[in-house]
Amino acid sequence: MLNNVLNITKKLISIPSITPEDLGCQKFLISRLKKCGFFIEEFNFKDTKNFLASKGTGRSFLFLGHTDVVSPGDIKKWNTDPFVPQVIENVLYGRGSSDMKGAISAMLIATERFLKKNPYHLGRFLWLITSDEEGNGTNGIRKVIKILEKRKEKINFCLVGEPTNEMLLGDCIKNGRRGSLSGKINVEGIQGHIAYPTLSKNPIHMSLKFLNEITKYVWDYGNDFFLPTQFQIYNIFTNNFSNNIIPSFLQIEFNFRFSPLQTVQSLQNIVNFLLKKNNLQYTIQWKLHAKPFFSSSKFLINTLSKSIYQIMKIKPRITTTGGTSDGRFLTKISDEIIEFGLKNTTIHQVNECVHVVDLKNLSQIYENFLSLIFL
Ligand SMILES: [Zn+2]
Structure with a gap:
């Protein structure tokens, strides 16, 4: 049983799921979420895997993420094998460590811990994961949202786990995208x-x-x-x-x-x-x-800022900079969308990495956030 965020991140990095391949990352996540009582629906189109996990009823909150990674690029320029995770001086190296296998692992640990402490939580808790975020996204979230739209799904709050921070974990929340x-x-x-x-x-x-x-x-x-x-x-x-x-x-x-x-x-x-x-x-x-989107919900921003402050003792900036993300497709079914994950300093680069302590802190921020959202 992998029971800490570092080991789960390592496991996921060791699966070379170059977009739009998933190669079993989602199977692992699904088995863990099933054990927590989630109901799973898979939406697999051609080479792309997607799943929706849901649990409970009432006001809804959704974690959005992806299991695919960009190609490692010039492997000779990596100091380590991009798909053999290695910790060197408290930094974990590997493709996807920051974007966004680390954040998915933090979501999983946060979810498991929260549900263990609060088995009878209020509200509806969902996960939506794709293996085609980094590619052209044809068979990813765009397609799943069309199905969810047809059956009139409504999500109140969504958190996208993309890497948003610039210098320190907790320095940046995105509440929209251009x-x-x-x-x-x-x-x-x-x-x-x-x-x-x-x-x-x-x-x-x-x-x-x-x-x-x-x-x-x-x-x-x-x-x-x-x-x-x-x-x-x-x-x-x-x-x-x-x-x-x-x-x-x-x-x-x-x-x-x-x-x-x-x-x-x-x-x-x-x-x-x-x-x-x-x-x-x-x-x-x-x-x-992509059309621009913007979330003005004070509740969501304040709740996340508070969760970040409890762990990191810093106040995040609220911005909308950077490229587009799958958040753009969620606007069709979700009232409020916010993005917060790891640091973005090494994403898509050779020697992509994450501080081990950031993984642990992110899982605690997510856990605090879940307790504030659902209780
Ligand atoms: Zn990403």
Whole structure:
């Protein structure tokens, strides 16, 4: 019986569940949760495993997490084998130690301890776990939520165990995430011989003023919780490889990370306005990856802050920075979502690691939090 958070984290790290593989991590979690009295539903689609565990009735709280990890990358650069957990000077090394097998292990220990002390707790306690958070997420939480939506599941509070802390365990809670919107603009020119530019239209030259304007545009100033909306071009190319041709088009690929001060429509309107203002002939394709979400629940933030303070004696900052998470799909069924896990300093890097003491402290923070939420 693995009965401490370090040993469980080690066990999970030793399973090389590179996204979207699960390879038995969930089987282990399910067997432990069953022993605690949870009812389990599995939602396995193609190469992805997901499960929902639930127990009790009434006001509901859900732990959200993932068992998959990103690839270790260049194994030669690791000081240890990424899938053979090793503790060196009180630091545990291994892929997934921080993102987020450590946090899942802390959730499990917290759940088991809480239920042992409070077998007759009030409320409904749930877990939702996927093996496709780090990949494209097609068969992960996105799909499970569609099923839960259909059967009109409602969750009051959700905690996502993603690594949120920057310097110290407990320094950062996320109560929302920015949205992510990508686009591809195709600026049309007229192809021709480079020696006769008057007979063609150079889409690169024509786009320079637009590119200058859009990269300097101030979309908004952000607010207390969100950074200003940001626009980044990540690729520009033409179909041209010869030095005597003016290309027929220029493709510009970009991404927005946007706050709730913007909508998809407002961003699209401004991009179209700037393109038209510069007399460009263009087509544009959009892809929405995530809408922004924001949780204003004082109850959830205060309860978690209190639990953190009891263990770490620090007050967390409340922010919405960073990339998107599966929290975005939960907005469809959950009223309030908050994120809190381990430190994010080494996630997705070589030599990903976690302080052993952080694992223990996180499990205690989660346990305190459960007692405050359910009692
Ligand atoms: Zn993660």
